[in-house]
Amino acid sequence: MSVPALQIDKVSKDFGRIIALRNVDLIVQPKEFVSILGRNGAGKTTLLNIISGVAKPSSGSVQLFGTDPTATVNKAKLAVISHEMFLYSNLTAIENLEYYARMYAVSDLDQRIEDVLNDVELRHRRFDLVATFSRGMTQRLTIARALLHKPSLLLLDEPFTGLDQHAIGMLIGLLQEQKNLGRTILLTTHDLHTAKALSERYVVLEKHRIIEDGLMADTSPDEIRTKFFSGLTTEKEL
Ligand SMILES: Nc1ncnc2c1ncn2[C@@H]1O[C@H](COP(=O)(O)OP(=O)(O)OP(=O)(O)O)[C@@H](O)[C@H]1O
Ligand SMILES: [Mg+2]
Numbered sequence: 001m002s003v004p005a006l007q008i009d010k011v012s013k014d015f016g017r018i019i020a021l022r023n024v025d026l027i028v029q030p031k032e033f034v035s036i037l038g039r040n041g042a043g044k045t046t047l048l049n050i051i052s053g054v055a056k057p058s059s060g061s062v063q064l065f066g067t068d069p070t071a072t073v074n075k076a077k078l079a080v081i082s083h084e085m086f087l088y089s090n091l092t093a094i095e096n097l098e099y100y101a102r103m104y105a106v107s108d109l110d111q112r113i114e115d116v117l118n119d120v121e122l123r124h125r126r127f128d129l130v131a132t133f134s135r136g137m138t139q140r141l142t143i144a145r146a147l148l149h150k151p152s153l154l155l156l157d158e159p160f161t162g163l164d165q166h167a168i169g170m171l172i173g174l175l176q177e178q179k180n181l182g183r184t185i186l187l188t189t190h191d192l193h194t195a196k197a198l199s200e201r202y203v204v205l206e207k208h209r210i211i212e213d214g215l216m217a218d219t220s221p222d223e224i225r226t227k228f229f230s231g232l233t234t235e236k237e238l
Contacts, residue, residue, distance in 0.1 A: 003185035005030045005068040011060035020046040022208040033185045035195035038205035044188040048155045079151035081159040088133040104149035116144040135162040178206045192221035
């Protein structure tokens, strides 16, 4: 078997007295699409931060494509979409994308920027300052920025937050495209139907540990909700 896209060995993370993760093991093969499910505070964002190298585990180890997450080689392979936008509000949309395209040495820069702006339907606002963007528009630009350098591994932390129904459909389409292109994708979401539609595998984090690692084909959103998230609120959400 090839080198895993991601290998997590016995990762624990504490914030002072708060336990965020305990002895998490996870292996994700290239081209897998895995949904990471769990209640608020289960440790999903912490896990993604550790995978991307933003946070250090208190103990245990993480490897991306066989090397340390912070290795330079991984910077080009990785993209993160989260609540942190990583955009400059005093620059226009196109200036932001040019900045990142140069940083990642994207080839055929102008065409690539045009393509991602079209992907997220923001071309008409490309010369506007990000400071003037609505939340959903900023999220769309974050998505464009993340896809710009054709990353091999996508880490998506509740990427649908702030998007309208149309933009949610657009992002689902883009993620299906990324999947077909053979990217490895990890997604956290509270929307079990979207998780089911997109990913073939899911893990459930509960009380800082992975308590389930299963195939979407073997289950349904209702079954997952009943088994792991019963007693919670709405139809669609966890
Ligand atoms: N910087 C921090 N300082 C202190 N505690 C933190 C920090 N970041 C996370 N935690 C704690 O770690 C635990 C896991 O938080 P995390 O943000 O990973 O949860 P989550 O599964 O992403 O939740 P949500 O669904 O609300 O996004 C929580 O108890 C949280 O309070
Ligand atoms: Mg979170």
